[in-house]
Amino acid sequence: xxxxxxxxxxxxxxxxxxxxxxxxxxxxxxxxxxxxxxxxxxxxxxxxxxxxxxxxxxxxxxxxxxxxxxxxxxxxxxxxxxxxxxxxxxxxxxxxxxxxxxxxxxxxxxxxxxxxxxxxxxxxxxxxxxxxxxxxxxxxxxxxxxxxxxxx
Numbered sequence: 497x498x499x500x501x502x503x504x505x506x507x508x509x510x511x512x513x514x515x516x517x518x519x520x521x522x523x524x525x526x527x528x529x530x531x532x533x534x535x536x537x538x539x540x541x542x543x544x545x546x547x548x549x550x551x552x553x554x555x556x557x558x559x560x561x562x563x564x565x566x567x568x569x570x571x572x573x574x575x576x577x578x579x580x581x582x583x584x585x586x587x588x589x590x591x592x593x594x595x596x597x598x599x600x601x602x603x604x605x606x607x608x609x610x611x612x613x614x615x616x617x618x619x620x621x622x623x624x625x626x627x628x629x630x631x632x633x634x635x636x637x638x639x640x641x642x643x644x645x646x647x648x
Contacts, residue, residue, distance in 0.1 A: 529645055533573040534581065541567055545629070548606070552618055560610035560618060567625070568603035584643055585636075595632035602628045 544563050551559035573581065585592050602625040609621040641647040 532581070532644055533571075533577050534640075537571055537573065541570055541629075545626070548622060552615070552622060555613075555615060557610045557613045557618070560622075561607045564603045564607035564610065564625070568600050568607065584640075588636075592632075592636060595628070595635065599625065599628040599632065 544567050547563045548560055548567075551557070551563065572578065582589055602621070606618065606621040606625050609617045
């Protein structure tokens, strides 16, 4: 290999590293950051929780069943974003996945209970779902906001 090829390879590698570092650093500068797809997913799940609350009040069990399924089977972020999130979470990835799994199970349970049209049981199952969401938010929301949006 000639010195020209070595220098070209080194230059190309250096350029690739600079490009990669620049995109990573862009997350931390003062420019507005585009929200993660996860943000929109969480907003949609919050709206679904409000829909369920209204449906419970009006004893609209069909809507509770349908909407709890939307929560249980919520969309996933795109692969690239998922990798960024998992890289940020690091050693807490199992806890994050555990919270997601518990939310999935609680939402499924709510849907099953709503099919019985037992208002008391639906309220109890909905409380379990709310606790699951709150537990995850208390563990991860602040660190996500600080890391991905520069918010304290």
